[in-house]
Structure formats: C-alpha cells, structure tokens
Amino acid sequence: MPDLRRALLQLPQKEKDQLLIRLVAQDAVLTEQLAYRLLEGSDALENRRATLRAQVDDPVRGFHQTPNDLLVILRQLQARLTYHAKITDDTFGEAELSWRLLANVFRHQGPTVARLHGPTQPLLQHLARRAHDALKITYKLHEDYHLELAPAATEVLGALWQSG
DSSP: OHHHHHHHHTSOHHHHHHHHHHHHHHOHHHHHHHHHHHTSOTTHHHHHHHHHHHHHHSTTSSOOSSHHHHHHHHHHHHHHHHHHHHHHOOHHHHHHHHHHHHHHHHHHOHHHHSSOOGGGHHHHHHHHHHHHHHHHHHHHSOHHHHHHHHHHHHHHHHHHHHOO
C-alpha cells in the first residue's frame, strides 16, 4: 500500500485530478459531503436542520392505522437524521432532532404508547432504544449542550417511563 501511495503521488496533477473525480463520483455519501462542504453556503447547516425539523414535526401527528405504521415513519425519520449527521458532522443537530422526534411521538400519540400489548411492543421497544441512542449522542457532546438538551430529554424520559 505505501508503494501505491507513492506512485499515486508521483502522477501528474491532471491524472490525479481525473482519478479523484472518478473516485468521488462512485461514492454518493462522499459526493454529498463534498457538496455540503464546498458548494453550500454558510447557512447550509441551519437550512438542513430547519428542513429536518419540519419533517420531524409533521408525520407523527394525526391518526395512524396501526402502531406499526407509526414505527415505519419513525424509522424513516431516524434514518434521515443519521444521514444528516453523517453528511454534516452535526452531532448536536442529530441529538436535538432525535429528542424532538421522540417528544413529538409522546405528545401526539399518547393513546398509542400508553400501554404495552402485542401491537405496540415493537413501537415501544424502538422508542426505548432511540431514547438510549439519543442519550449516548448527548453524552458525547460538550457539557454546555447538555443544558440545552436537558428539557427535551427530561420530557422524553419521563414520558417513556410513564408509557407502556
């Protein structure tokens, strides 16, 4: 491997540029990371967070046919939050939006999460796992962020404790 690195570094600049462009084009995540860092403006992070906030606030409201329908939506939203963090390295945003998502579920889906029985078990297990993951993410952040996230975390953990 060191020999390959040396050989690559000795290539003419034009060839290196062409290889780099081809390699980047093959990796969608890397392409989006580079577009975020190099092309989007200084407001990009807050714009992305605002978009995700709107997505997190909307779908958990209203009636869902089954707890499984809600679970599918939650998994999709959590995947978007994780992808956002992967692209932007926005750990605080991931934690904040995760707590917000969980709080919205307990606020708007009270009857669904109130008791544990067959259909709600996977949903409640998912909520408990996600709360645990949000706690782990939060603990990795600087202590100043803990104060900012504490009200949402306290609300979610209290609601989780009172749920089924």
